[in-house]
Amino acid sequence: MSNPVLVEVTRGNRVESRHRGAVIVVDGAGRTVFAVGDVDHATFPRSACKAMQALPLVESGAADAYGFGNRELALASSSHSGEPEHAALAAAMLKAAGRSEADLECGAHWSFEQKVLNNQARTLERPTALHNNCSGKHSGFICAVCHSGRDPKGYVAYEHPLQAEIRDVMADLTGSPLDRDNCGTDGCSIPTYAVPLKSLAHGFAKMTTGQGIGTERAKASRRIMEACMAEPFFVAGTDRACTRLMKVAPGRIFAKTGAEGVFCAAVPELGYAVALKCDDGATRAAESMVAGILARLLAEDADVSAQLLEMANHTMRNWNGMEVGRVEITDALFVPV
Amino acid sequence: MSNPVLVEVTRGNRVESRHRGAVIVVDGAGRTVFAVGDVDHATFPRSACKAMQALPLVESGAADAYGFGNRELALASSSHSGEPEHAALAAAMLKAAGRSEADLECGAHWSFEQKVLNNQARTLERPTALHNNCSGKHSGFICAVCHSGRDPKGYVAYEHPLQAEIRDVMADLTGSPLDRDNCGTDGCSIPTYAVPLKSLAHGFAKMTTGQGIGTERAKASRRIMEACMAEPFFVAGTDRACTRLMKVAPGRIFAKTGAEGVFCAAVPELGYAVALKCDDGATRAAESMVAGILARLLAEDADVSAQLLEMANHTMRNWNGMEVGRVEITDALFVPV
Numbered sequence: 001m002s003n004p005v006l007v008e009v010t011r012g013n014r015v016e017s018r019h020r021g022a023v024i025v026v027d028g029a030g031r032t033v034f035a036v037g038d039v040d041h042a043t044f045p046r047s048a049c050k051a052m053q054a055l056p057l058v059e060s061g062a063a064d065a066y067g068f069g070n071r072e073l074a075l076a077s078s079s080h081s082g083e084p085e086h087a088a089l090a091a092a093m094l095k096a097a098g099r100s101e102a103d104l105e106c107g108a109h110w111s112f113e114q115k116v117l118n119n120q121a122r123t124l125e126r127p128t129a130l131h132n133n134c135s136g137k138h139s140g141f142i143c144a145v146c147h148s149g150r151d152p153k154g155y156v157a158y159e160h161p162l163q164a165e166i167r168d169v170m171a172d173l174t175g176s177p178l179d180r181d182n183c184g185t186d187g188c189s190i191p192t193y194a195v196p197l198k199s200l201a202h203g204f205a206k207m208t209t210g211q212g213i214g215t216e217r218a219k220a221s222r223r224i225m226e227a228c229m230a231e232p233f234f235v236a237g238t239d240r241a242c243t244r245l246m247k248v249a250p251g252r253i254f255a256k257t258g259a260e261g262v263f264c265a266a267v268p269e270l271g272y273a274v275a276l277k278c279d280d281g282a283t284r285a286a287e288s289m290v291a292g293i294l295a296r297l298l299a300e301d302a303d304v305s306a307q308l309l310e311m312a313n314h315t316m317r318n319w320n321g322m323e324v325g326r327v328e329i330t331d332a333l334f335v336p337v
Numbered sequence: 338m339s340n341p342v343l344v345e346v347t348r349g350n351r352v353e354s355r356h357r358g359a360v361i362v363v364d365g366a367g368r369t370v371f372a373v374g375d376v377d378h379a380t381f382p383r384s385a386c387k388a389m390q391a392l393p394l395v396e397s398g399a400a401d402a403y404g405f406g407n408r409e410l411a412l413a414s415s416s417h418s419g420e421p422e423h424a425a426l427a428a429a430m431l432k433a434a435g436r437s438e439a440d441l442e443c444g445a446h447w448s449f450e451q452k453v454l455n456n457q458a459r460t461l462e463r464p465t466a467l468h469n470n471c472s473g474k475h476s477g478f479i480c481a482v483c484h485s486g487r488d489p490k491g492y493v494a495y496e497h498p499l500q501a502e503i504r505d506v507m508a509d510l511t512g513s514p515l516d517r518d519n520c521g522t523d524g525c526s527i528p529t530y531a532v533p534l535k536s537l538a539h540g541f542a543k544m545t546t547g548q549g550i551g552t553e554r555a556k557a558s559r560r561i562m563e564a565c566m567a568e569p570f571f572v573a574g575t576d577r578a579c580t581r582l583m584k585v586a587p588g589r590i591f592a593k594t595g596a597e598g599v600f601c602a603a604v605p606e607l608g609y610a611v612a613l614k615c616d617d618g619a620t621r622a623a624e625s626m627v628a629g630i631l632a633r634l635l636a637e638d639a640d641v642s643a644q645l646l647e648m649a650n651h652t653m654r655n656w657n658g659m660e661v662g663r664v665e666i667t668d669a670l671f672v673p674v
Contacts (some may be wrong), residue, residue, distance in 0.1 A: 002339045002357075009597070009618060011381055011521035011522070011529070011597075012381075012519070012520055012521030012522070012529075012531070013518075013521075014379065014381070014519070014521065014531050016380075016381055016521070016597050016618070017597050017598065017616065017617055017618035018616050018617060019617050020339075020357075020617075042351065043353075044348055044349075044351070044353055105657070106656065106657075107655065107656025107657040107658075108656060109656050110451060110455070114447060114454070117451070117454060117455070117458070118447070118454070118458040119458075121454070121455040121456075121458035121459055122458055122459060132656060181350075182349070182351070183349055184348035184349030184350075184351065184353070184661065184662065185348070185349070185655065185659055185661045186655070186661070187655045187656060187661070188655065188656065189655055189656070189657050189659060192348070192349075194349070194351050260346070260348075260353050260354050261354065279354065279355050279617075280354055280355060280356050280357075280616075280617040280619055280622070281346060281353070281354035281619075282617055282618075282619065285617070318444065318522065318523070318524045318525065318526060319443065319444025319445060319446050319469060319524060319525065319526070320442070320443075320444040320526050321444075322522055322526060324521065324522045324523070324524070325521065
């Protein structure tokens with residue numbers, strides 16, 4: 001019944017903590033390339049599916065109308081750290097649509113990244129909605145809505161036409177129904193829908209390969225994923241996993257994290273996409289899992305694979321810089337298919 | 338083989354994440370009152386055993402010589418948030434022994450608590466060792482060593498006489514051997530030793546009841562645990578779980594967290610102690626587990642039990658204050674013995 005242990009955290013010569021999870025790799029036709037754990041289990045993708053949610057921005061023509069390039073599309077697909085560049089670009093996107101921070105319905109929070117938070121504490125009285133890690137996605141939402149001549153007010157609600165449009169897009173990509181029954185509310189107040197990991201991976205494989213989706217959607221999908229790969233800082237931020245993963249092999253790896261231990265990724269040259277979930281929701285484990293599975297997929301490139309394995313298996317140091325333990329993926333991630 | 342799911346995190350009408358773990362409650366004689374999961378598994382207690390590590394400070398006579406009261410003993414047993422009161426008291430303890438921050442070997446880090454970190458960022462260029470969550474324990478170590486006329490230099494090392502003394506104390510309490518084989522290095526650079534959860538719980542039950550340990554050790558143990566219960570702010574800090582748990586029923590609950598999902602607790606009036614570990618190391622889950630098991634132990638006091646259950650089972654809200662999910666203990670924590 002339980003998923004296998006995919007990541008172990010060691011201290012001294014002992015395993016201190018264990019993370020279980022499920023991982024699937026599929027191709028554009030939805031064929032399973034690799035799977036471990038219960039990949040049919042319905043999982044909230046959370047922020048891992050932001051590139052899917054950005055499709056209306058491109059497909060509606062809003063991105064072109066407002067002159068958005070790679071950076072704006074990357075930010076629209078991002079969970080950013082709230083660094084000044086992120087907040088400024090979100091503000092500029094809103095301005096292009098004649099809107100402002102006041103239209104954002106994502107709420108405000110301090111950065112999750114300690115260095116960024118330190119800076120924020122020293123320069124801001126409090127964070128605004130522009131600093132919310134989802135402000136790029138929300139700015140993209142508002143742009144898509146405004147370009148279509150609709151009222152952005154309430155754009156986060158299940159009933160708003162934009163969210164209905166996103167449901168249609170995601171149902172097309174994942175092949176899974178999205179409705180009130182599998183709906184939860186995300187941290188930024190928009191709906192999130194639990195779908196099987198396998199469906200989520202298939203959705204990203206379709207976006208990557210263009211298989212099984214219309215020409216326009218395939219084109220928009222490629223544009224968004226290429227934007228993310230071209231501007232990885234705007235998908236996450238300084239020292240963040242998504243940014244680091246995409247910098248390892250520019251243009252060859254797409255990677256996007258989601259809350260509660262979800263990660264989605266794609267390797268365009270192989271036409272494969274990955275979806276995974278750490279059972280307990282741990283980000284550290286999901287990051288090791290995705291780096292490990294990408295290393296496996298790109299094993300033929302020894303240099304890239306080695307860099308990814310260094311991200312998957314890494315040393316933990318204490319406040320004095322002493323090596324105290326390791327985070328390591330288990331052999332379960334390397335079982336032959 | 339795998340431990341049961343003890344905490345579930347829900348979103349919408351679905352379980353989003355699951356935390357497995359092991360929990361044991363024992364009495365002063367070492368009899369199991371309740372157990373779930375593999376409680377014989379060797380587990381690093383990390384900071385959950387700080388009250389044990391504070392015994393040399395009291396038993397050596399240092400605490401009396403330096404005029405330490407409840408606050409100092411609570412801080413010596415603490416993982417504090419680095420609030421100004423914590424740092425100031427650690428500095429005062431060191432001063433009492435003619436020492437200073439320069440003697441601390443724990444390293445420095447920014448507070449783990451966002452509100453405290455914000456304050457620190459605004460008032461400090463960088464944190465000092467006094468702000469390290471372990472600075473109270475380390476100050477206690479230095480006081481114990483100095484009072485005995487020994488050199489504190491290198492007091493964090495396995496070979497230092499203080500660490501040998503701590504091994505003796507902990508072996509006496511837990512009945513488990515502590516040596517290089519089960520030794521790891523903790524975040525603050527001192528050794529930590531993996532012992533079965535059952536042994537760890539028995540150690541705290543001995544401290545709570547005085548059973549099976551000498552009169553002097555029993556007296557020192559009671560003094561330390563009573564100090565923690567009397568000054569819960571100095572054991573952790575504002576809004577922290579240990580502090581909140583001990584405030585629910587003053588003098589009736591001892592609780593101490595450890596990194597990687599460990600928690601120890603005691604209920605003196607019952608003569609019981611608790612030790613638990615969340616497999617994946619999640620603090621949120623360990624906090625729910627300990628609150629749940631304490632609610633079970635104190636079930637006869639409806640008011641206290643209800644407050645503890647509110648800590649165990651609580652709502653998660655997003656940045657707009659909307660209820661998005663729950664953290665809840667499972668029935669496995671309430672299986673009849």
